[in-house]
Every structure is written in structure tokens, then in C-alpha cells.
Amino acid sequence: MSLLGRDLAIDLGAAGTRIYAKGRGIVLDEPSVVLRDRRTGKVVGFGADAVTGADGADGVDGVDGVDGADGETYWPISDGLPQDGELARRMIRHFLRKVHRHPFPRPRLVMAVPDEFTPIERVALRDAGFEAEARGILLVKHAIAAALGAGLPVRDGSGHMVVDIGRDATRVAVLSCGAVVAAGTVRGGGNAVTRAVARLVEDEHGLLADEREAEAAKLRATREPTGNVLIRGRDAGTGEERAVALPAARVREAAVQPVEHIVRAAEHTMERCPPELTADLGERGMVLVGGGALLPGLRRRLQEGLSMPVRRAERPTDSVALGLGRCVEDLGLIAKLRRR
Structure with a gap:
């Protein structure tokens, strides 16, 4: 592989990051999350490593994971832009190195920028890419990338x-x-549905369900449209943990x-x-x-x-990455779209 690295497209989503490599397709799909140790503030995991680390498993790059009570997760991307510049930069760099398996990949990146962006937001996105050791950044509007990935003309x-x-x-x-x-x-977005599920459980059963539990219940209701969905939480009165079964249809009504x-x-x-x-x-x-x-x-x-x-x-979850990937495969397409 060239020392300069293969051209890549990176879809920075608030929930997940996907990387498309030229000639290979989507090569990485991991949560856009960072795990830090509450006691030391040290980063112990990115992406999938952060999820397993939060559950008490090993962290990243040989660093021990932390117990769920001592680990705190951060989601540094919001609306396609870095909200915590330092954590976003480190997460992007980790993902790029994971794809290239090289300490200094130096790829050229195609990234999606919000459709109604400000010059400051544009600079923030480009800076995050360059500080993560990219050698070049090409920006495509998010809606264009999503439409290309969905197969629209x-x-x-x-x-x-x-x-x-x-x-x-x-x-x-x-x-x-x-x-x-x-x-x-x-x-x-989807987080609003998650919060609606948590409110539903609290209003009807007096249980305080955290975001992870409400999100899991929402996903189970998505995969299993019939039957019941089990959700756990702490009793608002006694503080004891217990579980209730909700009809999957009721969970979807919360949306x-x-x-x-x-x-x-x-x-x-x-x-x-x-x-x-x-x-x-x-x-x-x-x-x-x-x-x-x-x-x-x-x-x-x-x-x-x-x-x-x-x-x-x-492929709804991959559409933006696939659209950016089309631009990676044909960089001239970006120029053609800009001339319109």
C-alpha cells in the first residue's frame, strides 16, 4: 500500500462512523463513541472498543478497559460535525489507522458537510480531518452524498x-x-424516539430507564414487530431495579x-x-x-x-458512506456537481 494511503470516504455520523476505501467498499462501521476513565480522564477506547470497554472488557491498543461504573462515554460528533474537537480528532485518527494498519496513513479524505453549513463549521470539519493526519480533504454536501448512495439520479x-x-x-x-x-x-432524530420510550416507561410504570436501555428496547421493537419488549430500569420510588414487558407496538407508538x-x-x-x-x-x-x-x-x-x-x-444506514464512496471512486464527480 502506498505510504500516502488509499483514498477514503468517511461518514461521520452522530451514532456511527463508516469508512469507504477506494476499490474495497465500506471497510469500517463502528459507533462514534469515546470511552474515558472517570477517575483519570484517560481515553481507554474508541468505537467498538469503547462499547466493549464500557461493559468491562479490554479497551483499545492494549489499555485495560474500565468497569461500567468508572467509565464514561462521549459522543463527539453531532449533526455531522465535531462537537468536541480533541476527541473527534483522536477518534478519526484511530479509525484511519485501523483501516490502513499503519501509524501514519496520510489518506486523502472525502467527507460530508451539512447542507446548510457556516464557514466556521466547514473549517472545523476540515481541521478535524487534517489534524487526524489526512493529506487532503474534499467536502460533499450531506444530502448529495445520501442521494447518490440511495441511487437517485x-x-x-x-x-x-x-x-x-x-x-x-x-x-x-x-x-x-x-x-x-x-x-x-x-x-x-432517532434520539428523540429513544427519549420518548424512556418517558413512556416512566409515565406508565414508574421506572427510570437510562438511554442505553431505552435505545436497546427501541431496537428490539424494530427487529421484533410483534410480541413484547423487556426493558429494565430503577423504580422511581424505591430505587430498586426491575423489568417490565412492553408490547412492541406500544414502543413504536412512542415515536x-x-x-x-x-x-x-x-x-x-x-x-x-x-x-x-x-x-x-x-x-x-x-x-x-x-x-x-x-x-x-x-x-x-x-x-x-x-x-x-x-x-x-x-441500505439506509450506509447511504451517505456509499454516496461519498462514489465520489472517491470518481473524484471528477465532485467537480461536476460543484459546477451545477
Whole structure:
């Protein structure tokens, strides 16, 4: 492998980071999480190593893991941008070295930037990449990458809507002729559903469920649409830990309010589009990407709320990484899109 490193695309998600290597496809898919020792503040794990370390297993690079009570997890990425620059830089560098298996990979990176970004945010994203030892950074708008990964013909003159439901935000964008015509963001994303599940358990059963437990219950309800979902928490009155069984359908009902926010954001975004593109959307509908797109019943609720076709991308969680990967395979595509 060249000392300069293979060209890579990196999708920095709030929940997970995916890396696409030129000629190889997606080679890394790990949580965007960092584990630190509460007592010393020392980082003991990144990504999958951080998850196992939080459970008391070994940490990263030979560093011992910490007990769940002594370890604290940090999620340094929010809305596709570094929120903790130092931790984000170290996490990105760890992932790049893991892919290249070389202490100084020096790859050229293609990264996604939010559709409505400020110059400061652009600089922050580029700095995070360069400080993680990349030799070059190419930026692509998030919605363009998601649409490319979902297989949409983004360079034609028709209107296309992409809705990316991430961990901490939902992005809505309308594209045409290779450009973002209108975009909007709803704070909350899949995390809003997780919090809604936790509130449901507290209101109906008096149990305080932490985020990890509520997230696990949400995912179980996604995988098992029928039957019950077991969720554990501490009794708000006695402090004792106990478990309750909730119907999977009831867990999914908790997502109703966050979905309504997505519907309103989509309506508002469509109102900012030219009439001819609005007509296209009524015929073509929207495409769902992101981890939140996997929630059963979501497509139907959005379809009813917007009175338009709604479909899920074939690989919703990988769509942005795959779209960035198309740009890695053909760097000239980025220039073609910028000229539009």
C-alpha cells in the first residue's frame, strides 16, 4: 500500500462512523463513541472498543478497559460535525489507522458537510480531518452524498427529496440538477424516539430507564414487530431495579410525536421549492435513509402525513458512506456537481 494511503470516504455520523476505501467498499462501521476513565480522564477506547470497554472488557491498543461504573462515554460528533474537537480528532485518527494498519496513513479524505453549513463549521470539519493526519480533504454536501448512495439520479432536472433520520437530528433536503434547492433540520432524530420510550416507561410504570436501555428496547421493537419488549430500569420510588414487558407496538407508538416533527419539516422544505419541483415530489415522493429509517411503521406514517410516496433506501444506514464512496471512486464527480 502506498505510504500516502488509499483514498477514503468517511461518514461521520452522530451514532456511527463508516469508512469507504477506494476499490474495497465500506471497510469500517463502528459507533462514534469515546470511552474515558472517570477517575483519570484517560481515553481507554474508541468505537467498538469503547462499547466493549464500557461493559468491562479490554479497551483499545492494549489499555485495560474500565468497569461500567468508572467509565464514561462521549459522543463527539453531532449533526455531522465535531462537537468536541480533541476527541473527534483522536477518534478519526484511530479509525484511519485501523483501516490502513499503519501509524501514519496520510489518506486523502472525502467527507460530508451539512447542507446548510457556516464557514466556521466547514473549517472545523476540515481541521478535524487534517489534524487526524489526512493529506487532503474534499467536502460533499450531506444530502448529495445520501442521494447518490440511495441511487437517485441527482444530476437530472427533476426534484428529489431525501430524509436522513440520524441519532441526534433529521435532515430534509430537496435536490435538483446536482444541487440542494432547499433543506431543513429537525433536532432530535432517532434520539428523540429513544427519549420518548424512556418517558413512556416512566409515565406508565414508574421506572427510570437510562438511554442505553431505552435505545436497546427501541431496537428490539424494530427487529421484533410483534410480541413484547423487556426493558429494565430503577423504580422511581424505591430505587430498586426491575423489568417490565412492553408490547412492541406500544414502543413504536412512542415515536408518533417525533414523526410529526419530521412531517412538518418536510412540508416547510417543500414550501420553499419552485412549483415544478413540488409537482415532481408529489409524483416521486421521498427516500428515507439513516438508522431511524428502519423503524417499522415510519414509512406508512410519513406517507399518510404528506400524501406522497415514501420509500426506504436499500441500505439506509450506509447511504451517505456509499454516496461519498462514489465520489472517491470518481473524484471528477465532485467537480461536476460543484459546477451545477
